[in-house]
Amino acid sequence: MTKPTEIRSHVLANLDHYLAELDKQLTAQGGTVVYLRGADEVADYLELLTREREIPVPGGAESLRRHAERLEPGVEAYLRGESPADPESLELADGALRISAAAFLIADAGAICLTGEHPGGTGPKIQVVVAGIEKVLPRMRDLAVFLPLLPSDTTRFLTGPRRAGELDGPEELCLILVDGGRSELLASPERRDLLRCVRCGACLPGRVGGGGVDCPVGIDTEGLPLRLREEAPLEVGGWKFRLWGYVMRKPRLYEFAGQMLRAFWREEWGLPAPPAKSFRQAWREGKK
Amino acid sequence: MTKRVSLFVTCVVDQLLPSAGLAMAEVLARAGYEVEFRPAQTCCGRPAYEAGCREQAQLVGEHFLRSFADAEYVVTPSTACATMLRKRLPEFGGLAARELAGRVWEFSRFLVEVARVEDVGARFEHAAVVQEAEGLNCGPRLLAHVKGLEQVSVSDWAGSGKLWGRGEPVSPALVNRIGASGASHVIGMEAERLLLLRRALEKAGHAIETVHLAEVLASR
Amino acid sequence: MAGDALLESLRLALGRKKFQKPSTPPEPLLVVRNWTMEERLERFRAAFEEHGGALHVVSSEQEARTLVAELLAGREALASGAPVLAECGVLGLAGVQSGFTDPELLGNAAQTVRIGISSCYSLLAESGEVVLRFTPEEPRCISMGLPIWVIVASRRKLLANLDELLGLNPRSFESSSETALIAGSERQEIHLILI
Numbered sequence: 001m002t003k004p005t006e007i008r009s010h011v012l013a014n015l016d017h018y019l020a021e022l023d024k025q026l027t028a029q030g031g032t033v034v035y036l037r038g039a040d041e042v043a044d045y046l047e048l049l050t051r052e053r054e055i056p057v058p059g060g061a062e063s064l065r066r067h068a069e070r071l072e073p074g075v076e077a078y079l080r081g082e083s084p085a086d087p088e089s090l091e092l093a094d095g096a097l098r099i100s101a102a103a104f105l106i107a108d109a110g111a112i113c114l115t116g117e118h119p120g121g122t123g124p125k126i127q128v129v130v131a132g133i134e135k136v137l138p139r140m141r142d143l144a145v146f147l148p149l150l151p152s153d154t155t156r157f158l159t160g161p162r163r164a165g166e167l168d169g170p171e172e173l174c175l176i177l178v179d180g181g182r183s184e185l186l187a188s189p190e191r192r193d194l195l196r197c198v199r200c201g202a203c204l205p206g207r208v209g210g211g212g213v214d215c216p217v218g219i220d221t222e223g224l225p226l227r228l229r230e231e232a233p234l235e236v237g238g239w240k241f242r243l244w245g246y247v248m249r250k251p252r253l254y255e256f257a258g259q260m261l262r263a264f265w266r267e268e269w270g271l272p273a274p275p276a277k278s279f280r281q282a283w284r285e286g287k288k
Numbered sequence: 289m290t291k292r293v294s295l296f297v298t299c300v301v302d303q304l305l306p307s308a309g310l311a312m313a314e315v316l317a318r319a320g321y322e323v324e325f326r327p328a329q330t331c332c333g334r335p336a337y338e339a340g341c342r343e344q345a346q347l348v349g350e351h352f353l354r355s356f357a358d359a360e361y362v363v364t365p366s367t368a369c370a371t372m373l374r375k376r377l378p379e380f381g382g383l384a385a386r387e388l389a390g391r392v393w394e395f396s397r398f399l400v401e402v403a404r405v406e407d408v409g410a411r412f413e414h415a416a417v418v419q420e421a422e423g424l425n426c427g428p429r430l431l432a433h434v435k436g437l438e439q440v441s442v443s444d445w446a447g448s449g450k451l452w453g454r455g456e457p458v459s460p461a462l463v464n465r466i467g468a469s470g471a472s473h474v475i476g477m478e479a480e481r482l483l484l485l486r487r488a489l490e491k492a493g494h495a496i497e498t499v500h501l502a503e504v505l506a507s508r
Numbered sequence: 509m510a511g512d513a514l515l516e517s518l519r520l521a522l523g524r525k526k527f528q529k530p531s532t533p534p535e536p537l538l539v540v541r542n543w544t545m546e547e548r549l550e551r552f553r554a555a556f557e558e559h560g561g562a563l564h565v566v567s568s569e570q571e572a573r574t575l576v577a578e579l580l581a582g583r584e585a586l587a588s589g590a591p592v593l594a595e596c597g598v599l600g601l602a603g604v605q606s607g608f609t610d611p612e613l614l615g616n617a618a619q620t621v622r623i624g625i626s627s628c629y630s631l632l633a634e635s636g637e638v639v640l641r642f643t644p645e646e647p648r649c650i651s652m653g654l655p656i657w658v659i660v661a662s663r664r665k666l667l668a669n670l671d672e673l674l675g676l677n678p679r680s681f682e683s684s685s686e687t688a689l690i691a692g693s694e695r696q697e698i699h700l701i702l703i
C-alpha cells in the first residue's frame with residue numbers, strides 16, 4: 001500500500017473524528033463550518049446568504065444552483081468523468097463574495113487548501129468554500145505526499161478570516177461540508193475506497209497521464225466504471241433503511257412519524273406546504 | 289353484489305398528496321365499488337428496493353402482504369408502486385404473495401381493464417398539459433372522455449424527475465416548455481413525479497396548478 | 509443539517525463511538541535534502557526562472573536598496589511592513605509609501621500604484637515556490653495584488669523543499685489567516701532580490 005493510500009484509508013475509517021477536529025480548529029480560528037446534505041442545499045444556502053447580505057447575483061438563483069452543482073457534483077460523478085476536475089470559483093459583486101472548492105482540508109491546522117486560485121487584490125469580503133466531507137487529511141505534514149499529486153501555480157491554505165490588525169483578507173470565512181451521498185458510500189465496504197480519491201485526474205481519459213492504471217491512492221480505476229454502474233449493493237443506505245424499514249412495518253409508528261416525516265420531506269425537497277392532514281387522517285374523519 | 293376494492297394509497301400520497309387518494313376513492317365508488325382503506329398499510333418498499341437495499345424492501349414487502357393478504361383487489365394511484373408490487377412480491381413470499389401480486393392494480397388500468405369504464409362522467413374545464421404516461425398507465429384513455437378538457441401537448445418529457453434510487457431532478461428545459469405552453473394545469477399520472485414537477489414549477493415562478501389524474505376524474 | 513447529526517451518521521456507518529480516538533495515523537515520509545546553500549540557490553534559480561520569475565542575488569543590504577531603486581525607475585510603489593525592507597532602507601526611497609494601518613487607505617493606494625514591495629515567509633529550492641504568510645505587516649494586496657511585485661528576502665529563507673517547511677513547525681500555519689505557495693504567476697511580473 002502506498003503512503004497516500006494508507007493515509008486516506010485511515011482518514012475514512014475515522015472520518016467523524018477528523019471532521020470534528022477540523023471543525024473545532026477552524027471555528028477556534030474564527031471560521032464558520034456548515035454541514036449540508038447535497039448540491040441542492042448548498043444552492044439554498046448560497047441563495048439565502050446572498051439575499052441576507054444583499055449581494056446581487058447575475059443570473060439569479062438559477063446560476064447559484066448551477067454553480068453549486070459544479071462545485072459539488074458528488075464523488076461518483078467525478079469518477080465517471082462527468083464533472084470538471086477544477087471547478088472554477090465564482091466571484092460576485094466585485095469581491096463581496098467568493099465561492100470556491102477545496103482541494104484538501106487539514107484537521108490539525110484547521111486549514112482549507114485551495115489550488116489554482118490566485119488570491120488577487122485584497123481578497124473577497126466573504127469567502128465561502130465548498131468541500132465534500134471526504135477531503136480531510138489529519139495533519140499539515142501529510143501534504144508532503146498529497147500536494148505533489150495536485151501541482152498548481154498557486155496553493156493556498158486558508159486558516160481563518162482576517163486576524164486583528166490584518167489589513168486585508170476575508171472578513172468572514174465559511175466552510176460548507178457536503179455529504180452528497182458520501183456517508184452512504186462510506187457505509188459500504190465494497191465502495192468505501194472510492195472516497196480515497198483526491199481528484200488528481202490521472203485516471204480520467206484524455207487527461208495527461210491518463211490510462212486508468214496508476215491511481216495514487218490505489219483505487220481500481222480499471223474496474224471503476226463497472227463498480228459505479230452496478231446496482232448499489234445491499235449495504236447502501238445501511239442504518240437509514242433499517243430504521244425506515246422498522247417504521248414502515250409499524251403502522252402506528254408510521255402514522256406518528258407522519259407529521260415529522262412531512263416536515264422532513266418539506267425540508268428535503270423544499271416542497272411547498274405539505275398538506276396538514278395525511279390521507280389516513282382525512283379518511284378517518286370523513287368516515288365518522 | 290357490490291365488489292370491494294382495497295385502496296393502497298402509497299406512502300407518498302398518504303403523506304403528501306391526500307387529495308389524490310380521496311379522489312381515487314370517489315371515482316371508484318362512483319364506478320360501483322365498495323371502497324375500503326386498511327390502516328395497517330404503509331409503503332410498498334420501493335424506496336429501499338431502488339436504493340439497492342433489498343433486505344429492507346423485502347421486510348416492508350412482507351408487511352404489505354400481511355396487510356392485504358385477503359383483499360379482493362388492491363388499487364393504487366402509482367404505476368411505479370403497482371409495478372414494484374406485481375414484479376417483486378412473488379420474489380418475497382410464497383404462493384399467497386404470487387396470488388396477491390396479480391390482484392394489485394394501478395388505478396387507471398383498473399378502471400379500464402377490470403371495471404371496464406372509460407368515461408367516468410368527469411368535467412374539467414381547463415387547458416392542461418398531460419404528463420407522459422409510464423408503462424401500462426391508461427390515464428390518457430380516461431382523459432379522452434373528460435368534458436371540457438383541452439389537452440396541450442408538450443414535446444419530449446425527458447428529465448421529468450425521479451425520487452427514489454439515485455433520484456433525478458426535473459429538467460429546467462422541461463419546466464420552461466411547460467411554463468410556455470399556455471396551459472393552466474398539469475395533470476400527473478404519478479404522485480411523486482407530480483410533486484417534483486410542482487416544486488420545480490413553483491421554484492421557476494410559473495403559476496401552473498398541478499393535479500393528479502384521479503382528481504381530474506373526480507371533478508364534475 | 510446539523511453537524512452532530514452528520515457526524516453521528518458517520519459513526520454509525522463506521523461503527524465508531526463518540527470521542528473514540530483513532531489509531532495513530534500513518535506517518536508521511538518527509539524527504540530530507542542535505543543541500544548546501546549553494547545547491548539550494550542553484551536549484552531555486554532554475555525552478556523560479558522556469559516559472560517566469562527574475563532572481564537577483566545581491567551581497568549586501570545596500571546593494572538590495574540600489575537594485576530596488578533601479579527597478580522602480582522613479583515609479584511609485586507600496587511597501588509592506590516586513591522588517592527586512594526597513595533594514596535595507598527601501599522604505600526611504602522616493603515614491604515608496606509604507607506604514608499602512610488602515611485597510612481603506614491601503615485599498616485606495618493599491619488602486620493607483622502598480623508596484624508592490626514585500627518580503628516572504630520562505631522560499632522552496634526544489635520547486636522554486638515563494639511561501640507567503642499574510643500578517644498585519646504583510647498584507648495580500650501589496651504582494652500579490654499589484655502588476656509588478658518585488659520581493660526582498662534574506663537567503664536564510666531558502667529551504668530545500670515543502671517537506672522541510674512542513675517539518676519545521678507544522679502548527680505555525682494557524683498563526684495567521686492564510687499561507688500561500690506561489691510558483692510564478694501569469695498576472696504578475698515577479699522580481700526576487702535575495703540578500
Ligand code: SF4
Pocket residue numbers: 079196197198199200201202203204214215216217218219221
Ligand atoms: S487516479 Fe485515483 S485519485 Fe486520481 S482521480 Fe483517479 S481515482 Fe481519483
